[in-house]
Amino acid sequence: MDPLKAAIGGIEPLDQDAVQRAKRRTEDLLMPYLALGRLHEISWRVAGIMGRIPEGLPRKVVMVAAGDHGVASEGVSLFPQEVTRQMVSGFIRGLAAINVISRHVGARVVVVDFGVKGPTEPSWLEASDSFYDMKVAPGTGNIATGPAMSRQQASEAILRGTEVFRREASKGLDIIATGDMGIANTTPSAAVISVLTGSDPEEIVGRGTGLDDEGLRRKAQVVRRALEVNRPDPRDPLDVLAKVGGFEIGGLCGWILAGAKARVPVVIDGFISTAAALLAVALEPRARDYLFAGHLSAERGHSKALEHLGLEPLLQLEMRLGEGTGATLAFVIIEAAVKILSQMATFESAGVSRGL
Amino acid sequence: MDPLKAAIGGIEPLDQDAVQRAKRRTEDLLMPYLALGRLHEISWRVAGIMGRIPEGLPRKVVMVAAGDHGVASEGVSLFPQEVTRQMVSGFIRGLAAINVISRHVGARVVVVDFGVKGPTEPSWLEASDSFYDMKVAPGTGNIATGPAMSRQQASEAILRGTEVFRREASKGLDIIATGDMGIANTTPSAAVISVLTGSDPEEIVGRGTGLDDEGLRRKAQVVRRALEVNRPDPRDPLDVLAKVGGFEIGGLCGWILAGAKARVPVVIDGFISTAAALLAVALEPRARDYLFAGHLSAERGHSKALEHLGLEPLLQLEMRLGEGTGATLAFVIIEAAVKILSQMATFESAGVSRGL
Numbered sequence: 001m002d003p004l005k006a007a008i009g010g011i012e013p014l015d016q017d018a019v020q021r022a023k024r025r026t027e028d029l030l031m032p033y034l035a036l037g038r039l040h041e042i043s044w045r046v047a048g049i050m051g052r053i054p055e056g057l058p059r060k061v062v063m064v065a066a067g068d069h070g071v072a073s074e075g076v077s078l079f080p081q082e083v084t085r086q087m088v089s090g091f092i093r094g095l096a097a098i099n100v101i102s103r104h105v106g107a108r109v110v111v112v113d114f115g116v117k118g119p120t121e122p123s124w125l126e127a128s129d130s131f132y133d134m135k136v137a138p139g140t141g142n143i144a145t146g147p148a149m150s151r152q153q154a155s156e157a158i159l160r161g162t163e164v165f166r167r168e169a170s171k172g173l174d175i176i177a178t179g180d181m182g183i184a185n186t187t188p189s190a191a192v193i194s195v196l197t198g199s200d201p202e203e204i205v206g207r208g209t210g211l212d213d214e215g216l217r218r219k220a221q222v223v224r225r226a227l228e229v230n231r232p233d234p235r236d237p238l239d240v241l242a243k244v245g246g247f248e249i250g251g252l253c254g255w256i257l258a259g260a261k262a263r264v265p266v267v268i269d270g271f272i273s274t275a276a277a278l279l280a281v282a283l284e285p286r287a288r289d290y291l292f293a294g295h296l297s298a299e300r301g302h303s304k305a306l307e308h309l310g311l312e313p314l315l316q317l318e319m320r321l322g323e324g325t326g327a328t329l330a331f332v333i334i335e336a337a338v339k340i341l342s343q344m345a346t347f348e349s350a351g352v353s354r355g356l
Numbered sequence: 357m358d359p360l361k362a363a364i365g366g367i368e369p370l371d372q373d374a375v376q377r378a379k380r381r382t383e384d385l386l387m388p389y390l391a392l393g394r395l396h397e398i399s400w401r402v403a404g405i406m407g408r409i410p411e412g413l414p415r416k417v418v419m420v421a422a423g424d425h426g427v428a429s430e431g432v433s434l435f436p437q438e439v440t441r442q443m444v445s446g447f448i449r450g451l452a453a454i455n456v457i458s459r460h461v462g463a464r465v466v467v468v469d470f471g472v473k474g475p476t477e478p479s480w481l482e483a484s485d486s487f488y489d490m491k492v493a494p495g496t497g498n499i500a501t502g503p504a505m506s507r508q509q510a511s512e513a514i515l516r517g518t519e520v521f522r523r524e525a526s527k528g529l530d531i532i533a534t535g536d537m538g539i540a541n542t543t544p545s546a547a548v549i550s551v552l553t554g555s556d557p558e559e560i561v562g563r564g565t566g567l568d569d570e571g572l573r574r575k576a577q578v579v580r581r582a583l584e585v586n587r588p589d590p591r592d593p594l595d596v597l598a599k600v601g602g603f604e605i606g607g608l609c610g611w612i613l614a615g616a617k618a619r620v621p622v623v624i625d626g627f628i629s630t631a632a633a634l635l636a637v638a639l640e641p642r643a644r645d646y647l648f649a650g651h652l653s654a655e656r657g658h659s660k661a662l663e664h665l666g667l668e669p670l671l672q673l674e675m676r677l678g679e680g681t682g683a684t685l686a687f688v689i690i691e692a693a694v695k696i697l698s699q700m701a702t703f704e705s706a707g708v709s710r711g712l
Contacts, residue, residue, distance in 0.1 A: 030452055032677065090386060105692075
């Protein structure tokens with residue numbers, strides 16, 4: 001059997017019995033019916049994912065997937081390519097925004113090199129409890145002139161994402177988030193989202209780390225050229241990843257699919273993570289029900305991608321950093337929903353009169 | 357001097373030096389400029405409120421202000437009036453939604469009786485670290501036929517709110533939230549919001565705990581009658597509180613003003629708390645800059661009230677429970693913003709190349 005099919009196949013539908021139990025318990029909770037709005041739906045879906053109503057979600061993990069992109073040479077980012085590796089060092093040393101937010105919400109951070117340019121630094125390997133060397137190749141090809149990677153490499157990136165999940169799951173986890181780092185990676189993400197949502201690149205391409213109007217126009221042209229040169233087949237997600245994707249996008253796709261297969265709630269972050277989620281759902285449509293959209297990014301095209309997935313973002317704070325920052329902050333909302341369902345008293349247990 | 361003026365006067369403008377220091381530090385943070393969107397503005401305002409950039413906001417307090425309402429006899433709520441006292445017992449016993457969410461985010465809950473009907477229960481008084489007996493009177497008058505309370509009582513409710521703040525501040529606090537419990541209290545809140553925003557009651561009145569269309573129409577008529585019978589003076593906030601408000605609304609108003617005076621960030625919850633905030637800002641316009649809107653409630657009219665205050669909600673989860681649930685959940689967002697500003701590395705300290 002194809003190793004990719006073996007790794008990601010077998011995702012099951014949600015446990016509808018658990019959903020029904022959760023809904024019945026919600027009716028009895030000590031509050032007007034459904035008075036906590038979206039928190040209730042969130043808790044029902046977590047019940048359906050896990051097959052039970054957990055007391056909480058204490059073991060939270062965010063994976064920051066890193067990779068470099070040949071298309072950086074087209075001038076689509078304000079930052080030099082070396083920043084990808086510098087930020088990997090920053091994550092490992094606990095200096096970045098995702099580190100601060102993860103400490104704040106009690107999550108652990110895992111940094112994974114799926115395709116960073118240049119050698120693996122010894123200091124990264126020393127951080128063996130938070131760093132994985134899963135490098136498929138040192139950076140993708142320039143999608144404006146050819147494919148990002150081979151089909152074999154695309155498959156390998158996804159498989160390595162599932163391998164990270166397997167190893168982290170062996171340490172114990174209750175919920176995961178997706179994060180990314182890769183200079184220029186909003187460009188391949190925009191290409192993937194354009195193909196999989198059937199949208200014109202103009203509607204999808206955004207300012208990334210802060211492009212001006214001229215930079216934005218150039219970036220949209222680069223995406224358009226990438227689609228013309230590579231002609232990715234929208235019905236073949238692996239082809240889309242290979243031709244216009246990125247190694248970290250493939251890794252995240254594997255992380256998402258492995259989470260769904262293991263019945264773990266998966267919180268996706270912004271633009272890059274949502275490109276990975278579109279690929280994951282295209283490969284295995286049942287994965288969708290395991291996903292929560294952590295936040296709505298300020299990046300143009302993100303709302304369209306979320307609509308395509310049928311996901312409503314939990315937070316709307318105009319964040320556009322990546323690293324998993326929005327998804328990791330949203331852990332707090334999902335865990336609140338779960339605790340309301342499992343820890344609150346009922347009208348009966350509290351001795352409070354019910355409404356009409 | 358008028359004791360109310362003495363208690364709530366002297367609120368100062370934000371510390372603009374601290375705001376400027378916060379903005380300068382933000383420019384150096386290890387991320388593309390302003391990439392965390394609204395989190396940055398939040399952190400700047402906290403700096404201006406506190407006059408410094410704190411490491412975090414560990415001591416969080418939510419006050420759940422409780423009171424009963426004579427207008428309950430008009431059939432404006434689905435729940436019997438006795439639920440107010442039953443829920444006060446529930447809060448003290450740690451059984452309610454606000455207790456679960458407060459434990460989740462590490463906040464302490466303070467329950468205050470500003471005007472619950474019936475006697476104070478011995479078990480409440482035994483919970484002396486989390487309960488305050490600040491009862492002005494056992495329930496307001498029916499605003500559909502006369503004033504809610506006297507002008508003297510309105511002033512007293514606000515003063516007692518400031519007294520709760522004073523006592524809690526002596527235990528130590530870094531941020532506070534407002535919460536409420538009072539069967540029928542969306543009705544006086546709608547009346548207060550209608551008067552202070554100059555809106556027709558039809559635009560403001562909502563379904564509360566779950567009224568149907570007929571109940572909604574009746575409730576709007578009750579508010580309209582309350583305004584016709586009482587003719588509250590929109591330029592005199594104390595008159596508005598006395599004629600169509602509630603004891604817990606007055607208590608929250610005092611809590612808010614005392615927080616602003618002490619330079620503590622104040623997170624307001626939903627519909628009832630926002631009515632209290634409108635009164636507070638009408639009494640002392642400088643209080644506005646100390647307020648954060650925790651969430652956008654599902655209750656009609658809430659967005660209009662927030663617009664009038666110039667506040668954008670942090671969460672939009674269609675919650676409509678009260679108790680302070682939305683504001684307390686939003687503590688997490690504000691503290692994340694503060695920690696990003698104070699705990700993240702800069703480009704220089706991390707040795708990462710800057711963008712163009």
